[in-house]
Amino acid sequence: MSDLRAAFGTRLKTAEPLARYTSARIGGPADFLAAADSAGELAELVRSAWRLGFQPVILGGGSNVLVSDAGVRGLVILNRARAIEFHAASEQGQPSVWAESGVNLGSLARQCGARGLAGLEWAATVPGTLGGAVFGNAGAHNGDLAGNLVLAEILQQDGTVRRWSQAELGFAYRTSRLKQLKAQGRWHVVLAAGLALSAGQPEALQAKVDQFVAHRKRTQPPGASMGSMFKNPPGDYAGRLIEAAGLKGARLGQVEISPLHANFFVNLGQGRADDVLALIHQAHAAVLHQFGVDLELEVELAGDWGRQC
8 A cells, every 4th residue: 555655645545436437337336446547547557557566457437347246356457548639631641530548438429520520420329438449449330449549558467568559459349459468467457548540521420420329329228237238240230139038128226227238238327337237247148048149248247256256
């Protein structure tokens, strides 16, 4: 504690409830929490944590993550690095945007459209941050981050910062090399990213965004959720399979598999992570038993889960 306090100063909070920082409004306390307001601060805090023997949990928008009711034993760093640079077309190339990883992806997409910069309209309804989108290759409406990304600035496990190319990031459906390396215990942090765009008309781009927003309202539930719970298996949809297994509308405590879209698990008010996890296991087992499909989680589990996972 004294070492962390010395390194982080007054920005360090203790026993901080995490539910307020997640889109599902679920999660117990973090032993320690600190916020980074720039990519430079984010790199500095992570390096300090590594030197002190902590592997911090990085939280951006708090979507696509389920934090346990027991919370996080250790350090959580809130990524609030949100600087954006827009670059108009030039003789050297097309327009582009460079943004820090704590930027909300939907907000970035809408800001690009308002400036007549096309290519990110698919992301206008995607929750979460740019950093999370790079890590998981976020996508919607037949677009994904792999289709826009040129470079990502990465804090590597040895403490150095290097720009990774699109090819180095090894994007695939809802995954990246960064995600695969994390599963192997090799940690990297997205600090910023550069995205390729094209010229467009603001009015036309806004109309496209409006269509995507209307589609989301028709097909996805409002309220507190983590986003899509499972990845879509090849040639099918996780929501369709969960519904076909008879679990659409299933409820445990204050958590419900949405009656509107079965791949969304909604916190109805006082939902608990344990109930979400129980519904995850129930849906996975039912789909595997009835259809032989082994659904893979899209949501990351964070915190102290004991043996429940």
